[in-house]
Amino acid sequence: MIKSRGILGLALTAGLSIAGLGAVHAQGVKTVGGAPMYPSKTIVENAVNSKDHTTLVTAVKAAGLVDTLSGAGPFTVFAPTNRAFGKxxxxxxxxxxxxxxxAQLTQVLTYHVVPGRYTAADLMEQLKANGGRLELTTVEGDNLLVRRTKGGLRLTDTKGRTSNITIPDVMQSNGVIHVIDTVLMPS
Structure with missing residues (x-):
């Protein structure tokens, strides 16, 4: 009897632990660049805390886009890491x-932003509906090509450069961020 209570207690504790993890996952709190990304905060409020996005934040400030990316949105941002800028x-x-x-910096940065909130599941669904090819029109005005790969999703810019989504679905109060590994360039 004591053994069964012990096992039952262990099972309940494990169940609560799993339920707790589910709650964190359900809330959508992901860690990017060593910092939690809270869905209740804006794109800018979260990005400034990511150690992997200091170059992007500096660029957003220099382009005067802080107010825009702090606005209501929704926006889908393909956010290059410091390593991506280093390439x-x-x-x-x-x-x-x-x-x-x-002006040129603003053009490059707005090429990484799409109006609307597109999760990875949304992109996959649209890819399926479009025969495996999806073009998204960016805020800058040019298109990004989205394709599915074995590892996830890949973007291709107008110059043929590709970038992989390394961390999808970082939910924000005004959109979603997908972390990418290469800076994309408009035509």
Whole structure:
């Protein structure tokens, strides 16, 4: 009898632990760049806490897009990491954040933003409905091609550069962020 209570107690404890994990998952709190991303906060409020997105945050500030990405949205943001920005030719980022390059920087950043909230499941559903090919029109005006790969989803820019979604569905109060591994460029 004591053994069965012990096993029952262990089972209940395990069940509560799993239920607790489910609650965290259900709330959608993911960790990006060592920081929790709270669905109750805006894209900007969360992004400033990610150690993996300091370059992106600096660029958003330099382009004057903080108010826009803090607004109601909804937005889908494909957020390049610091490592993604590091793949660009030497001096590119430093040049883009200069005041005289604000228009070009804004163009690059808004190419990573799509109006509306598109989760990975939404993108997969649209891919299926469109025969495996999906083009999204960005805020910048050019299209991004979305394709499914064995590992998830891949984006292709107008120049043929590809970027993989490494962390999908980071939910925000004003949209969703998908972390990507390469900076995309408009035409």
């Amino acid at each position: 660009l030719p030497k001096g590119t980022v430093e040049g883009l954040v200069q005041p005289q390059a604000k």
